[in-house]
Amino acid sequence: MWRCNAIALIILTVSHPLAAQSPTFGVGRGPTPEEFRELATAIAPDGGGLPEGSGNVAAGREIFAAQCARCHGPKAEGDIGPVLVGGQGTLRTARPLKTVGSFWPYATTLWDYINRAMPFDKPGLLKPSEVYAVAAYILNLNGIIGEGDVMDAKTLPKVRMPNRDGFVPDPRPDVGEKARKPN
Template sequence: MAWVAPVAALALASPVFAYDFGRQATADEIALWDIDVRPDGKGLPPGAGTVKRGKIVFAENCAACHGENGVGGIKDQLVGGQGTLSSQAPVKTVGSYWPYATTLFDYIHRAMPYQAPGSLNNDDVYAVAAYILSLNGIVPPGSKLDRNTLPSVKMPNRNGFVPDPAFDPAKLFIKR
């Protein structure tokens, strides 16, 4: 342990970023990774998609895992479950559990389809989101969604997530 004091002194005396390699990322490079979407729609990219187009894209890319019409597949059920969250057997789906429609876009955009995440273009992601929301009765069958309309979609469980007043983030860190 005799090495601890000299190492600590060196660390405190050295600049935090003293590495002499690499380069600062360009704005275009950062933009490639800056793909998160917030509940208010900040971060949604340009594009638009209809329920009609979403049905086609879903059949080609999603139905194999989630089942035809978002039910009965080998992966999570996407449709139904409204009114079950307080029951003994809650069914957590996009239509019953998710609080924001923008989260649906964000998840599809980043992680779907399972075999090729991120391979759908923005228009197709908006279309699949519109289709899933339509299957859940949240938007009408003739809907078209884009960066302006998607954040205004009111999800059935929008108010189902409330902050715990007893939550203290400082308690997340273990003090030794």
């Protein structure tokens, strides 16, 4: 009897997720080719994949006030969202403060994250030039770029982040035959 119950449980466990994903219920849809392209876009540390557009600190200040300050505070000092400024010199202390200015190794990562995930309640809302502007504002608040600097696909990858050299490459293989065999 227990074998019948076990077999029935296995069949239900395997078939239930498959049935829930079938078009029978008319719930959801697959991504369109355009939506898939947007999701598959990768922004490299050297700026590969960055779109056209540009933004400056002044424009970023206005966009940040309208779209970001409600979570991150008016000067990115944190509120219900994380702190985005400060923390330089704290990474080797007992209480490191990991912010854009203290921890992130590449400015292009900031652009990519804002573009994909912010504002939290409306990700993808900002146009590329607005993302460049918000990135410029946050970089300026961290003392990384000047008030008059303009960020675009050429200038953003050239920004030298304070922690760029703070990461150590892990030489261990993570795939393939070497990963399965001890040295």
